[in-house]
Every structure is written in structure tokens, then in C-alpha cells.
Amino acid sequence: MDMATATRGRVDVRDLQIRFNVKGQEVEAVRSANIQVRPGEFVSLIGPSGCGKSTLLNAVAGFLKPDGGQVLLDGQPIDGPGSDRGVVFQQYSLFPWMTVRANVEFGLRMQGQSANDRAAKARTLLGLAGLLSFENHYPDQLSGGMKQRVGIVRALATSPQVLLMDEPFGALDSQTRVVMQEILTNMWQRLRISVLFITHDIEEAIFLSDRIYVMTARPGRIKAELTVPLPRPRTPEMTNAPEFTAMVREIKGLIREESIAAMGGELSEGGLAGLCTEVGPQGVKELV
């Protein structure tokens, strides 16, 4: 549980290309993206909606085959999904027919571990996430934040080398989100696992990450790579630090250019400015 154990869990995405076939039309989702997650590092991927950040994560998870380039885990090419990469999805992906503990034990069960070992490990992790008293509840009995905590615990149960998180807190209200971010940093700090975190929330990315990649509009490329200058452990007060706000501003600027690009070629920046002042929010909404 210290820094020394984090020698595995290195993700290399090299020159990744992914194309989709949508109704006979080829759509380029990701174009020559290069990212890297070092062992034990927390890396966020941020970008405008529809930029292909989830696509990139799905390639690392093994759900998608790259059309070009390579995805490597500890130097080995990724071939399909596997329990060496835990995935936390945006939608609550708990099995409704299993209790909380059975959900957490699922991966261990797939590994053929004995019932006793499974229960012990699941209960340890549930305790870490403050969910031990809910072990025999069904997911439908839990709140959204609790469900997502179970989702994280379940992904961690098989001791993966990397945790892949696809906008995991996107469906939660902002108060729950903040608490979840703190829980996640705490767990990450204890387990020292590599994390690739997808989000469109700039503050969330900065608060959680060691490094942040900013993606362009589709076809997704890496537009910028930034290192977060804040020390660990992170505290909520840090969100008021000048480094924090400066970084928010910087990333906002980067993403806004891309969001405008993503909304279509006709929409020049000058045109958008005129629109905003003359038409107001309703007009802009219609346009979107």
C-alpha cells in the first residue's frame, strides 16, 4: 500500500485511431491520440461532449478494437476486456439481482475464489467505502452516490492494475459529487492504483488529477497536456487557491475553442458573440 507497490498499471495509448460506421458513413472518432498513464498516477481526460473521450477509454477497456495505433497495458497489447482493468461506468451498472456484496464479489467469483475469501475481501473494501452495513441490500435500495461507490468498490475488488472511470459522477447532484471526489481520492491514495478518469467537469479533473489531457472536438486528438501543480493530499479548500482558478481558466479557454468547433463550421466566434447579445439564452438553446 505504499508508493513502492505501484510499479504496474502503465497505460500507453500510441497514435490511436478509431473510426465508426454510422449508417454507411465513416465517422472518425479518435485521430492519432497519444496518452500515457504512469503506474499509480491519476490522469484525467477532458474535452467537449462527443469528442471521443469515452471512445478512447473504451479502447483501453478492450470494448473497441483500434483501427490504427496501439493500446498497451504494462507493455502488452490489450486484447478484449479483462479484470486487470476495472471499469466504472457513468450509468449505475450494478447487477440489480445481486446484493451489494454479491456485486462486489462478482469479479472474484469469476476468478474462482472461495466463498470465504470473496466475502472477506468484499467486506474489507465495502468497509473502506463506508458501505459495510449495506452489504445485504439490493442496488434498488441505494441512493445514486451509494450505487456509484459500490460500482467503484466492485471495480477495485479484483485488484486491477488500472481503474478506468467514464464520467462516473456525471449523474450525481453537485453536493454528492464533491463528497464522492473526496472518497475517490482517499481510496486512490490508499490503493495506489493508476486511474484514467473521463470527465467534462474541469474542477473535478483538476481536484482529482496529477495530469490532465485536453481533447479536441471530433475527430478527437490530444490538444494539450497539463500537470496539476497542487500538492497531495488534496483538500476542498484548494479549489479556491490561485493555481486552481488559473488552471480552470486555462482549460476553459482550451475547451471553449473546441466546443465552438464541435457545434459546427457555420458558427464563427464573431457570429456566436452577436447571437448571445441579440437573441439571448432561448435563441442559443434553439440553435443547439
Add this chain to the structure above:
Amino acid sequence: MSALPQLDTPFAPPRAAVPTHVGQGVTPLPLPPRAPTAPNPWRRFWQGRYAALLMATLSIAGVLLFWQLATAYKLDAYIRFNNIPTPAQVLEKVVEVNQSPKFVTNIGISVRRILLGFAVATVLGVGLGVLIGRYRAARWLVLPAMEVFRPIPAIAWVPMSIMLWPDNEVSIVFITFLGAFFPILLNTVHGVEAIDPVLLRAARTLGAGEASLMRHVILPGALPHIFTGLAVGMGVAWVSLIAAEMISGQFGIGYFTWEAYSLISYAEIALGMITIGVLGLLCSGGIRLLAKMAMPWKAYSTGGR
């Protein structure tokens, strides 16, 4: 960039924002004093479950009363109650038929036919349904053949079934099977298709292979729809069984009812009908009970049920 000055204002974190509340600073109007509410026993009764029980009793009693009056006064107003037995006559019949084992044997034979046909339909319907729902090749290969047979009501199979199977008993079980099979098959297919794909992805990232996926995700995920199929299938199975027994049967509660008509034993017709109704009720109740035991998580799901 500079063309967007209003968007370029320095970013202020949301936490620093001054909280404003709707209605802040508004003096609330004094509410009129509420009349002291006396505990209304009538109203409380309506909200309790005894009211529902009382209404249910009234509902059944109403049917019996109408039956009694219509038969006692030989009501003849387009529909004719001249030959219809009274409830008392039917009740007498219950005692009478139970003096010989024939009646109970008939029930036993019908129940056996239902259980056999329904069991085969469940195994084949769920099995094929899962394959069709999960694998495109199975869907393309099997579904067209199924669609050819599906619109043919099970009863229409009676003559063909008698020719097809070596003995009468098997042909009746086959009719029962056909009645139950299609609802079970189609609901299972639908259930497998309705499983959230994110659950399949989650299972695969946790190391589940195809067999584990089937057993731990696809089957339990489709279970609510499968039970819908079983409930519908059970109903159609009874319809098909009774028709088959009336047309081609020897033995069985459907045969009993039709034979009573041939023998002009009117009380036995009513008794047969009521027996069929009770058996159907017991079977669907059994499936509901099974569903509850097989899906304990459903008790907590919001929305459904």
C-alpha cells in the same frame, strides 16, 4: 477570442456564490386557522384494507345473488336461464361427483397435461429465446420458422396433432405445449434484448466469459420478462388444453364439461367451468409465487409492480 468578451470574465468558483433563495424577504401571509379535524371513522375505514376485502366479498356475492335470482325465477330475456342450474344444485353436484374417483381423476389428468406441456414449453421457450435474443445467427435461423407457426392458434393444431403423434394423450400435451410455447419464447427474446448493455460490459470487465455471462447476467436479467411469458403462457395453455380435451379428449376436466353437455347434466357443466376457473387461478397464483421467490430484488425496484 476577443470577440467574446462576455464569456471571458474571470471564472468564479460556484462555492463563492452568494446563496439566494426564492421568496427571501417575503413576509408569509397568515394562514386561516384550520378547523380541528375530528378523526373520521368512515374515512379511515376507506383507507384501510378491510374496505377492499368488503368490496371483494360484495362483488362475488353479487354474482352469486344474480345467478340465484336468475335461475330461481327462470329469467328469459334474450339470454335464457331456463335450463341453467341454481348454485345450490351445483353445490350438491360437488358432493355427488366426489363420491366416485372419476371427477378427481379427470382433474388430475388435466393438471398432468398442463404441467407436462408447460414444462416442455418453458425449457424450449426459455432456451431458444435466450439463444435467439443473444445470437444473431440463431435469430436469423430460427425466428422465421417460428413466425410461420406463431399465428396458428394451438386449437387449429388439433386434427394435425392427432395425426402427428402416436397416441391421443401426447397429442393433447402437444396442444398444451404449443399454447404456452410462443408467449414464453417471445417474452424471453424480449427480456434478453432489454438487458442494459452496460451490465454485459461490466460483467466482461470483471472477467466473465460467455457461460458466466449467460448464467449470472443474461438469465437473471431476462427473468422479469420470462415470468411475464410464463404467466401469459399458462393462461393460453389452459385455453388450448380445454379446447383440445373437448374436441378430441378422453378424460380431463374439459372432456368432463363437454360430456356433461352431451348427457344433459346441466349442473355438471357449471361445475366443470368453475373447476377450470379455480385450476387456472391456482396455476397463475403459483407462477406469481415462483416469480416472487425467484426475484427477491424485485420487491425493491421502483416503477414496476
